[in-house]
Amino acid sequence: MTMTFREEYAAYVAEHGRPDRVELMLCDLNSVLRGKWLPGDDEAKLADGAVRLPISTYAPNILGEEVEATGLGITVGDPDGRIVPIPGTMKPVPWANSHVAQVQIEMLDPDTHALSQLSPRQQLAxxxxxxxxxxxxxxxxxxxxxxxxxxxxxxxxxxxxxxxxxxxxxxxxxxxxxxxxxxxxxxxxxxxxxxxxxxxxxxxxxxxxxxxxxxxxxxxxxxxxxxxxxxxxxxxxxxxxxxxxxxxxxxxxxxxxxxxxxxxxxxxxxxxxxxxxxxxxxxxxxxxxxxxxxxxxxxxxxxxxxxxxxxxxxxxxxxxxxxxxxxxxxxxxxxxxxxxxxxxxxxxxxxxxxxxxxxxxxxxxxxxxxxxxxxxxxxxxxxxxxxxxxxxxxxxxxxxxxxxxxxxxxxxxGDRYQRIYADVRRDEISQLTTEISQVEYRTYLGRL
CATH class of the missing domain: 3.30.590.10 (Glutamine synthetase/guanido kinase, catalytic domain)
Structure with a gap:
């Protein structure tokens, strides 16, 4: 039987003590982890669904910028999605220089209130x-x-x-x-x-x-x-x-x-x-x-x-x-x-x-x-x-x-994810392939 987040948090504290902070990790399209730091004594806020992120956080380019062509972000008002923790993912972060825990999160779709289909993890599910x-x-x-x-x-x-x-x-x-x-x-x-x-x-x-x-x-x-x-x-x-x-x-x-x-x-x-x-x-x-x-x-x-x-x-x-x-x-x-x-x-x-x-x-x-x-x-x-x-x-x-x-x-x-993924990659292509590289300067600038 899956524990609630409150139960999972209490079990973590019983084993490890209360963390100074909890790092909330959302995996974006590029496999970059994005999210927020939550104070270690504020677990109720996450458990009650009071933590949010822009739904566009799922699909920025590799530089972290929103891609207008996706139809996400400020072009549609950049609406929030409600964060939900993934059961079983609260773990210690041993390499941190203080007591830190991590929890992987997803967002609920603002319209359907189900897990967002923009989530790479949900695509695999x-x-x-x-x-x-x-x-x-x-x-x-x-x-x-x-x-x-x-x-x-x-x-x-x-x-x-x-x-x-x-x-x-x-x-x-x-x-x-x-x-x-x-x-x-x-x-x-x-x-x-x-x-x-x-x-x-x-x-x-x-x-x-x-x-x-x-x-x-x-x-x-x-x-x-x-x-x-x-x-x-x-x-x-x-x-x-x-x-x-x-x-x-x-x-x-x-x-x-x-x-x-x-x-x-x-x-x-x-x-x-x-x-x-x-x-x-x-x-x-x-x-x-x-x-x-x-x-x-x-x-x-x-x-x-x-x-x-x-x-x-x-x-x-x-x-x-x-x-x-x-x-x-x-x-x-x-x-x-x-x-x-x-x-x-x-x-x-x-x-x-x-x-x-x-x-x-x-x-x-x-x-x-x-x-x-x-x-x-x-x-x-x-x-x-x-x-x-x-x-x-x-x-x-x-x-x-x-x-x-x-x-x-x-x-x-799905049609929507196919389009969004392609649009994000096209934006990355446009940004990176138009930049003049050091090798071009080294090879051509003083010779031509």
Whole structure:
């Protein structure tokens, strides 16, 4: 039975004491957490629905500005939505310098008084409901990569790896030992917040790490974990006098940061529908075909920002075409296991800069598309007879326009969310691509 917020707050205070403040966190379209600080003795205000935010807070651009084309914000009076806490999300913030708690929040639609469909989390909840309506339950695990780097005084400066970071540190145990204090605090904070961390490794790039999370049938919690973990890592890094980033491609010459999603589906009897006991099952083939068939339409979700598209250029160390294979990390979709309870697909296209709610919604939507339509599956990359798939686009604008015109996206997210998401991305494109870069000044200004 779900506790009320008052009960959850009282249970938190009984275990940890009363916090000095509670940070109310709302995840926007860009996966940026926005919200308010609530005094620790003012929990009744949140419990009684007396805390509000503008409903437009769900859909600003990456700079935090409202986008007029969305029809939200001051053009319609910027109305408020009433904040409601998400049950089970009140957690301590161990890296804070005082007693701080956090609570994830949503807003109610001012007209319907239901949870707003502008919420990325609610978009994922809608997709999970589609599976449940069929007697199916998705099971997920995610992997997240990030870079640790030296602190900057100039926000325009490029990142500099931690001292003594080898340029190829893949699985290097000494790298883990040298950063043990930071990593121990990351794991400790994850435990305090109930994040289901699994293995942690040194990844290829200098100062790059990867964390794996346990599989769960609580799909919303799996996505929450991705959002919370990014905030947690950046916060712990600051305490250690460092910075951390989940930017898709912070270094031109080293691998980018990805978010890999392992996905299987069980029926109401608890059986993995991808398990046929031997060869690749028809259901697993269909799900793989579905995510490949819809990958181009959803690329603007898997690669939301300008920097994201550097992972889709030659020699970027990341999959860049809608292809698949068995134990093949060059593939966009990998099948680590094809039989037993662990039969699943691994979706490897997303950068770590994605909104986890939206990315997982698109992946699950692609799987449903495959189960319904069984698209033709290309030859796996492991087969010598395989022909290379045409690459995904490295053109940000082209990806957004394909997203905006897609029937699959409209069915997955709804017409309004499709339009708002595209409008926010177009605004970001307009702002960032019209700015003259330092490389242009360095190359052309003194020579032409």
């Amino acid at each position: 809608n997709m999970v409901d589609r599976f449940h309506a069929r007697g199916l339950n998705p099971v997920l695990a995610t992997e997240l990569e990030f870079y640790l780097f030296q602190p900057r005084t100039d926000m325009d400066a490029a990142p500099v790896p931690p001292e003594r970071s080898p340029t190829a540190q893949n699985y290097d145990l000494e790298v883990l030992e040298r950063t043990q204090a930071f990593l121990d605090d990351v794991l400790s904070a994850s435990k305090a917040q109930g994040l289901a961390t699994d293995t942690l490794i040194a990844e290829f790039g200098p100062g790059q790490f990867e964390i794996n999370f346990h599989h769960t049938d609580d799909v919303l919690a799996a996505a929450d974990t991705g959002v919370w973990f990014r905030r947690l890592v950046r916060g712990v890094a600051r305490v250690h006098g460092m910075e951390a980033t989940f930017m898709a491609k912070p270094y031109a010459g080293f691998p980018g940061n990805g978010m890999h999603v392992h996905a299987s589906v069980v029926d109401d009897a608890g059986k993995n529908i991808f398990d046929a006991g031997g060869e690749v099952s028809d259901t697993l083939k269909a799900a793989v075909g579905g995510v490949l068939d819809t990958m181009r339409d959803a690329q603007a979700v898997f690669a939301p920002h300008m920097n994201s598209y550097r992972r889709f250029q030659p020699n970027s160390f990341a999959p860049s075409a809608p292809d698949w294979g068995f134990d093949n990390r060059a593939a966009a979709v990998r099948l680590p296991e094809i039989k037993g309870p662990g039969a699943r697909l691994e979706h490897r296209i997303s950068g770590a800069d994605v909104n986890p709610y939206l990315a997982i919604t698109a992946i699950l939507g692609g799987m449903l598309h495959g189960l319904d339509n069984a698209p033709t599956l290309p030859t796996p990359l492991d087969d010598p007879a395989a022909s290379p798939a045409a690459p995904l686009t490295d053109n940000w604008s082209a990806a957004v326009e394909r997203f905006a015109a897609s029937d699959f996206i409209r069915d997955t997210f």
